[in-house]
Amino acid sequence: MEKYYITTPIYYPSGKFHIGTAYTTILADTTKRYKKLRGYDAYFLTGLDEHGQKIETVAKENGKTPQEHVDFMAEKTIELWKRMNIQYDDFIRTTEPRHEKIVQEIFDRLMNQGDIYMGEYEGWYCMPCETYFTETQLVDGKCPDCGREVKKMKEESYFFNMKKYQKRLEEFYEKNPDFIEPISRKNELFNNFIKPGIEDLCVSRTSFDWGIKVKANPKHVIYVWLDALTNYITALGYLSEDDSKFKKYWPADLQIVGKDIIRFHGIYWPIFLMALDLPIPKKIYAHGFISIRDGKMSKSKGNIIYPEQMIDRYGLDATKYYLLREFPFDQDMTVTPENFVNRYNGDLANDLGNLLNRTIGMINKYFEGTVDTSNIKETEFDEVLKKLALQKAKEAEECLDNLHYSNALEKIWQIVSASNKYIDDTKPWVLFKSEDEQDKRLLASVMANLVENLRIVAVLLQPFMEETSNKIFAQLNIDLRDWDSSHEYIANRGTIKVGKDVEPLFVRLEVEKELEYLENIIKGKK
RNA sequence: CGCGGGGUAGAGCAGUUGGCAGCUCGUCGGGCUCAUAACCCGAAGGUCGGUAGUUCGAGUCUAUCCCCCGCAACCA
Numbered sequence: 001m002e003k004y005y006i007t008t009p010i011y012y013p014s015g016k017f018h019i020g021t022a023y024t025t026i027l028a029d030t031t032k033r034y035k036k037l038r039g040y041d042a043y044f045l046t047g048l049d050e051h052g053q054k055i056e057t058v059a060k061e062n063g064k065t066p067q068e069h070v071d072f073m074a075e076k077t078i079e080l081w082k083r084m085n086i087q088y089d090d091f092i093r094t095t096e097p098r099h100e101k102i103v104q105e106i107f108d109r110l111m112n113q114g115d116i117y118m119g120e121y122e123g124w125y126c127m128p129c130e131t132y133f134t135e136t137q138l139v140d141g142k143c144p145d146c147g148r149e150v151k152k153m154k155e156e157s158y159f160f161n162m163k164k165y166q167k168r169l170e171e172f173y174e175k176n177p178d179f180i181e182p183i184s185r186k187n188e189l190f191n192n193f194i195k196p197g198i199e200d201l202c203v204s205r206t207s208f209d210w211g212i213k214v215k216a217n218p219k220h221v222i223y224v225w226l227d228a229l230t231n232y233i234t235a236l237g238y239l240s241e242d243d244s245k246f247k248k249y250w251p252a253d254l255q256i257v258g259k260d261i262i263r264f265h266g267i268y269w270p271i272f273l274m275a276l277d278l279p280i281p282k283k284i285y286a287h288g289f290i291s292i293r294d295g296k297m298s299k300s301k302g303n304i305i306y307p308e309q310m311i312d313r314y315g316l317d318a319t320k321y322y323l324l325r326e327f328p329f330d331q332d333m334t335v336t337p338e339n340f341v342n343r344y345n346g347d348l349a350n351d352l353g354n355l356l357n358r359t360i361g362m363i364n365k366y367f368e369g370t371v372d373t374s375n376i377k378e379t380e381f382d383e384v385l386k387k388l389a390l391q392k393a394k395e396a397e398e399c400l401d402n403l404h405y406s407n408a409l410e411k412i413w414q415i416v417s418a419s420n421k422y423i424d425d426t427k428p429w430v431l432f433k434s435e436d437e438q439d440k441r442l443l444a445s446v447m448a449n450l451v452e453n454l455r456i457v458a459v460l461l462q463p464f465m466e467e468t469s470n471k472i473f474a475q476l477n478i479d480l481r482d483w484d485s486s487h488e489y490i491a492n493r494g495t496i497k498v499g500k501d502v503e504p505l506f507v508r509l510e511v512e513k514e515l516e517y518l519e520n521i522i523k524g525k526k
Numbered sequence: 527c528g529c530g531g532g533g534u535a536g537a538g539c540a541g542u543u544g545g546c547a548g549c550u551c552g553u554c555g556g557g558c559u560c561a562u563a564a565c566c567c568g569a570a571g572g573u574c575g576g577u578a579g580u581u582c583g584a585g586u587c588u589a590u591c592c593c594c595c596g597c598a599a600c601c602a
Contacts, residue, residue: 012602049602137601188530192598202600224602263599331531339538342551350564358561365560424566429559504562
């Protein structure tokens with residue numbers, strides 16, 4: 001079985017995770033589910049980046065030790081992923097021995113082979129915040145966090161010799177133009193940071209404690225990226241006794257990141273791997289940010305959306321559908337209350353939900369729930385409908401292969417729309433009233449086609465909305481759901497016996513009420 | 527100053543190699559009654575940011591200008 005290794009970044013648990021973090025994880029989860037359906041041995045890693053200055057600070061604010069804080073956050077995170085039915089295979093925490101031990105070994109090795117050297121880190125230091133800032137981070141020359149004076153300070157630090165790998169990295173990019181997607185992000189990174197010359201990276205600090213100690217020099221703590229990025233291989237058991245997973249799954253096939261950390265994944269990470277003489281991941285996908293109307297989500301604006309606020313009220317599937325349907329592949333997404341309500345009522349309730357409902361309803365009404373499809377007679381609209389369904393299924397698959405999830409959903413919904421139109425075209429209620437025996441056969445054909453279209457939709461929906469897909473299969477009382485069955489159209493399937501209970505998939509939202517709820521979230525009132 | 531992305535119907539967006547300007551929602555009108563007041567059809571609505579070019583022909587190529595958003599490195 002071909003393997004497929006997919007990762008999310010390890011998130012930094014200094015505070016609650018917002019909808020953007022949830023989106024990254026949803027993307028990875030959707031991909032994993034899809035790859036599994038396609039027969040891959042898909043392995044999905046996520047986790048937490050638990051070290052650093054900020055964790056130390058936040059823990060202190062809450063009267064906890066850093067370890068207590070991250071333990072608590074890890075529990076909360078796992079709870080959230082469970083709530084979101086995220087099917088990860090491993091959850092790595094950088095405070096785990098399996099990670100810390102190997103990071104130390106990696107550090108030693110890089111130092112011994114001359115990639116890491118002792119130098120001096122210089123930056124603007126804010127005493128009360130105990131944090132360094134770069135020149136550009138300062139606001140009016142003052143600390144961006146507390147607004148107080150900063151001092152130029154120096155400390156002894158280890159550095160990674162990135163410059164040494166400049167050429168190899170450039171060559172790598174030339175040979176692998178698809179390494180980073182979307183291409184615009186690649187260009188941005190390449191033009192701004194690689195072409196002008198890479199700078200060496202500071203990989204240790206002495207100004208705080210909460211991190212992995214450098215073995216050979218324990219007053220140094222390993223700083224950020226060497227600790228964080230290596231999680232992708234330590235989680236697989238790299239350099240550990242049992243490295244079977246590492247051997248099996250590395251290199252990663254897809255690493256999903258937010259656009260803010262593309263630089264670290266596109267420059268430092270490949271170089272670390274080169275230094276360790278390991279293969280580089282096949283692809284990094286950097287998605288955009290979620291913004292609210294005109295602005296970015298931010299604490300100061302108070303317009304942060306938390307995943308629970310959506311999921312608890314609208315359900316997991318609707319939340320996932322909205323994000324996956326509206327997020328453009330290579331741009332930011334703008335969330336508006338109107339837009340969400342539109343998608344929910346329009347796409348989920350009216351188009352899909354109602355299609356299933358009216359189909360099941362007709363079969364119960366016209367055939368008492370049981371249709372014999374062995375003697376159907378095709379209507380003049382059938383051929384077009386079938387062709388379209390198979391065509392769109394194929395197109396949706398192509399979109400899925402390219403991570404174009406929004407487009408994939410659009411294709412799936414074209415099958416839904418065509419089915420709704422098909423009902424109008426064939427007028428089953430007229431066929432039902434006809435005395436002609438031929439019309440009865442036509443009617444059976446119409447029902448068979450609707451069932452088959454819905455079945456194909458349910459198959460295609462599996463990676464996106466598991467629960468909804470299951471509900472459709474259950475109501476249709478069909479269980480043919482393997483992926484390849486979306487490529488064959490089986491109108492004649494013997495006797496169809498649909499479910500009696502026709503519970504709506506999605507109940508229409510009261511527009512005004514929900515707009516208000518969503519407005520309040522955006523304004524930070526809830 | 528630099529880099530990336532945008533500027534297409536009231537709103538949100540598609541527009542592959544240049545060839546009669548599309549989609550969703552909204553609005554207006556019509557149809558249908560199986561269904562979650564859902565579904566289907568039709569119409570109105572755009573000098574495709576400005577200007578100058580290349581071309582038989584440009585939203586699509588070239589130049590230049592204007593406006594909006596984001597990024598500028600050791601901040602996760």
